[in-house]
Amino acid sequence: MASQDWFEKDFYAILGVPADADAAAIKKAYRKLARTLHPDQNPGDSASEKRFKEIGEAYAVLSAPEDRKQYDAIRSMSHGGARFTSGGPEGGGAGFEDVFSNLFGGGGGGGRGNNVRFSTGRGGAGQPNLEDLLGGMFGPGGQQSYGGFGSTAGPRRGEDIEARTTLSFRDAVQGSTVTLSTASGSRITARIPVGVKDGQKIRLRGKGNPGDQGAPSGDLMLTVQVDKHPVFGRSGDDLTVELPVTFAEAVLGATVSVPTLSGDPVKVRIAAGTPNGRVLRVKGRGIVAKAHTGDLLAKVVVAVPRRLSDKAREAVEVLRAEEADADPRADVFARARQG
Numbered sequence: 001m002a003s004q005d006w007f008e009k010d011f012y013a014i015l016g017v018p019a020d021a022d023a024a025a026i027k028k029a030y031r032k033l034a035r036t037l038h039p040d041q042n043p044g045d046s047a048s049e050k051r052f053k054e055i056g057e058a059y060a061v062l063s064a065p066e067d068r069k070q071y072d073a074i075r076s077m078s079h080g081g082a083r084f085t086s087g088g089p090e091g092g093g094a095g096f097e098d099v100f101s102n103l104f105g106g107g108g109g110g111g112r113g114n115n116v117r118f119s120t121g122r123g124g125a126g127q128p129n130l131e132d133l134l135g136g137m138f139g140p141g142g143q144q145s146y147g148g149f150g151s152t153a154g155p156r157r158g159e160d161i162e163a164r165t166t167l168s169f170r171d172a173v174q175g176s177t178v179t180l181s182t183a184s185g186s187r188i189t190a191r192i193p194v195g196v197k198d199g200q201k202i203r204l205r206g207k208g209n210p211g212d213q214g215a216p217s218g219d220l221m222l223t224v225q226v227d228k229h230p231v232f233g234r235s236g237d238d239l240t241v242e243l244p245v246t247f248a249e250a251v252l253g254a255t256v257s258v259p260t261l262s263g264d265p266v267k268v269r270i271a272a273g274t275p276n277g278r279v280l281r282v283k284g285r286g287i288v289a290k291a292h293t294g295d296l297l298a299k300v301v302v303a304v305p306r307r308l309s310d311k312a313r314e315a316v317e318v319l320r321a322e323e324a325d326a327d328p329r330a331d332v333f334a335r336a337r338q339g
Helices: 003-008 011-015 023-037 046-062 065-077 096-104 130-137 169-174 247-252 310-322 330-338
Strands: 161-167 176-181 187-192 201-204 220-226 233-235 238-246 254-258 266-270 279-282 296-303
Touching: 003 065, 011 023, 011 046, 023 046, 046 065, 161 169, 161 176, 169 176, 169 220, 187 201, 187 220, 238 247, 238 254, 247 254, 247 296, 266 279, 266 296
Parallel strands: 161 220, 238 296
Antiparallel strands: 176 187, 201 220, 233 238, 254 266, 279 296
8 A cells, every 4th residue: 555545544534443442443343334335235336335445445454563553653753644745835735844854853834944954965964864764664766665664574475354154055065166355345256165164264375465565465264154954964074864754664664765965865774663863874975075975864753643543543552552561761760760
């Protein structure tokens, strides 16, 4: 960002926070404004898009401690209004003399009458050297120096940025490509790997803010939220599903179909006497990861009929009479007494 912007723009006012606001308050204010002004929320609104870019610029500076320190120093030095323009009555603003008078304690008012004098030579007796002074603030060619005033540090890597996205369960399991809008209004296309979990953070290298000239861009830290599926769940790389079976199928045994995420059902064998809650494993029908393919875990849920025909009721009553002497809860009570 050009130094002139730092003289002209009040980033604190743009975000609506006081100059002594801490990092948390600045981040909170930015997020609140970003949600309101995001281009996806205001399609075709050029004013909102402009404001969205402005708060992005302000947050990029105020959220980076070194940038904020440098910004505050420049704003304090110029009392929030100095400009690097020509001096004199027609200059349209304060000149170089005004800026440096703040550094050395000289009087204001366009530099006239100041005791500080500037020399473009290399050894004026007792005189500050203009090239040395400018070199402390700006690099060769008048470019802002890196790492603060007078620093010899190299170009700074771009700042990392954070973003969130929401995926369907299927996209998270099978992998997907998403397009994100940045604070500056640009769009980033990112590939979401197969099997991403709810709440997982993905580092997208080089997708953050651009670095100084010759330095790499920062990274994008993307937090993924995964919507729930109406039928399937997951346990690691395994998919889970509840499989309803009838009382007769559980008692007598049967071969039934199980749904899969791909849409193609598979057949599984229900053994005679299968209890409610037993988990059947279908190999290779889970999440296809790089080094491993998960399974499909089908949990048997015995469906109790709500209505019975007269004939069915008679059959159940016969079964109850046959099992009159059996107590399925006896073992539970025995183990309860042991505790």
